[in-house]
Amino acid sequence: MLRSCTAGLRSIWALRGRREGAPRLSMDLQPARRLFSTEKVIHKDWALPNPSWSKDLKLLFDQFMKKCEDGSWERLPSYKRRSTQESEDFKTYFLDPKLVEEAQLFTRGFEDGLGFEYVIFKNNDEKRTVCLFQGGPYLQGVPGLLHGGAMATMIDIALGSCTGGAVMTANLNINFKRPVPLCSVVVINSQLDKLEGRKLFLSCNVRSVDEKTLYSEATGLFIKLDPEKSST
């Protein structure tokens, strides 16, 4: 099944190539096409400002970068693809080496500003993280509002950032209290509440920049992975 999907994608791109008469690829298309070449992928850190970031997002980013100066907080980098070490941690979960090479992190597959723009800061002593998130126009649900699934995705990532190491989500329980306007900035405060063996119990809330609006509250149960066992 996995191979047929990969083959399907190749046939689509091959078809497009023929239709367009072997064109020179635009800059924006290169990342997708490059996946089938042997060229090395440059691991760009996506958790840094770009011109699509709003004034609010840039301001909050600068405030947290200041907090990082004394070492109490750290900014977590974010890549489209896993590092060699991470891939090694997850090796028993690899299903098809070709597919893993082509795949990329769900939240980093959009062009700047259109999808998930976010950065996570971690306070290791306090076992908590703060995620600054701006959801772009390609994340729409109800017109003018962020899709509930996009919010759930960011909550999953924010909670996961509190765990450290290789984990998988076992439960997500999300209360959507107010809808999030598309392109607004929200702040997700997450914390580790309890650790029981390989089980991590976490919680978070999603608020507006001025903290006056509570958009969502959620709890999560995550399980630390055992690299010796395959779960599929």
Next chain:
Amino acid sequence: MLRSCTAGLRSIWALRGRREGAPRLSMDLQPARRLFSTEKVIHKDWALPNPSWSKDLKLLFDQFMKKCEDGSWERLPSYKRRSTQESEDFKTYFLDPKLVEEAQLFTRGFEDGLGFEYVIFKNNDEKRTVCLFQGGPYLQGVPGLLHGGAMATMIDIALGSCTGGAVMTANLNINFKRPVPLCSVVVINSQLDKLEGRKLFLSCNVRSVDEKTLYSEATGLFIKLDPEKSST
């Protein structure tokens, strides 16, 4: 804030245009650029087979299309943007007319085969739906596996498809029992369990095509929207 986001996106695209020396747009780039023109958008139905669909997905699609012949089931079409009628239903939620025009449905922003490939069939008498879903390589979480947020997104959509009319998600409670291999096909069976005033209580399960593997179970609480009131 909304205007600054729109302005931010424009400045990015303007910059790219200058860097590339006013190039002829490739076919793949046109949909994103077209958003700023006055050209009419053709409402393509995305809930139909394309060459990226695996054999399993096509087979299931054909089986359900057969069930539609006697009228007991119907295939739900799916568009990137809302129809005029839907936009009218949601008009009090519009925040910025320009932004709404640019925005598109979260799950339909990917090229064929890379993201969310799905179709939903509805049985109105039984108040249930079946969603056939193939998650592409750009929806990766742990290497080789579907991102929990992508699964949560499809569960949100599948549950919502049982409601009929304009609704918003109030609660999602998802148990992720087994990880979903990237590019595999899953079947989401959703049903309406209870209706209390404007509250709709729903549940679903996510299984493999052969029904032997239970990937996830979830419940959802949705609220029917009152078009006369703005919730933002």
